[in-house]
């Protein structure tokens with residue numbers, strides 16, 4: 001439908017590089033979202049540029065993913081890792097580089113889709129300098145996040161103000177779950193346009209492998225009981241709750257009962273510190289013999305882990321969406337998740353998995369046990385989870401809905417600029 005139009009659009013994700021390795025510090029769902037949405041939009045005929053900042057001198061300035069999709073890395077501060085909370089002062093440089101890039105290329109983007117609050121500020125500033133449509137996805141809301149942490153960073157005031165201005169002024173904000181949409185209305189502003197379009201997952205990559213093949217590949221016994229966590233090491237992810245739940249499980253002590261924790265970390269960085277903290281809780285509870293830290297799981301091996309597991313646990317304190325849940329579901333593995341945020345939308349309790357109150361290790365232990373006890377119920381939940389993912393959460397359907405949104409906004413802006421009132 002859009003094959004002849006080839007509109008050029010920019011996905012801006014200053015802090016979340018779509019072309020880097022996923023699964024360690026500050027590289028998670030947002031990076032995956034931008035990359036997969038970019039690929040899928042390009043397949044639908046858009047010319048997609050994904051713009052991010054360069055965070056290492058070795059990184060290529062441009063990565064061409066497919067004929068219509070590339071990552072472009074602009075200078076914004078020194079070419080090194082800078083945590084999100086310290087990036088704001090480098091954004092003006094990103095904007096200057098963005099303008100320079102457009103000039104070099106000889107075009108101006110008519111639509112940008114910004115990701116995370118830092119990029120929303122970039123977009124709002126660009127909008128002052130050139131006509132464009134701005135769509136925004138928050139990925140995480142300061143207004144929600146700061147309620148659940150004790151060490152609120154200095155940047156919080158700025159972030160909250162930018163998030164409010166963004167919702168009230170950009171052309172459309174995309175909420176990835178009804179829960180996130182509600183949080184925006186209640187905690188950010190009653191003004192502004194919101195459309196709910198969920199995140200997606202690769203339903204071909206996840207779900208192809210059977211449990212037995214996956215176990216053989218990973219060297220896991222056919223009768224093992226595997227509880228899986230996948231994600232970054234971050235306190236908000238609630239890994240501690242899962243470890244404590246495993247210690248309380250009635251399967252504890254059984255030879256084939258195992259907790260597998262997948263996710264990368266770097267010593268000395270905040271994820272390395274959280275990993276050490278989790279490892280010491282594992283030791284304190286005497287769970288070393290039944291716990292494996294699998295490290296960062298790349299694209300080639302991750303589908304095997306999901307397929308091999310009996311249950312995937314997402315114990316986050318808060319989750320705006322939570323890609324891991326739908327990746328496991330696409331792999332026919334039921335999910336036990338915290339009863340928060342987007343997890344309340346993706347996981348249907350008693351149908352595709354179970355929900356438990358966040359930080360409640362007793363409830364998590366009971367939920368894990370219920371699924372592990374009954375392989376036939378586990379398989380039923382897994383089948384329903386797969387079906388739900390196919391229907392609601394493929395990247396193709398996400399890109400299709402975004403295409404509708406972009407097309408409508410572009411058409412409205414074209415008709416406004418033609419109308420005598422606007423002229």
Ligand code: UDP
Nearest residue numbers: 022023028029030231263296297322323324
């Ligand atoms: N991930 C990965 N390898 C790992 C750990 C995580 O590829 O070792 C990916 C995971 O598959 C998912 C993303 O990182 O796509 C995490 O996204 P999610 O929305 O669950 O959490 P976030 O990191 O955004 O908080």
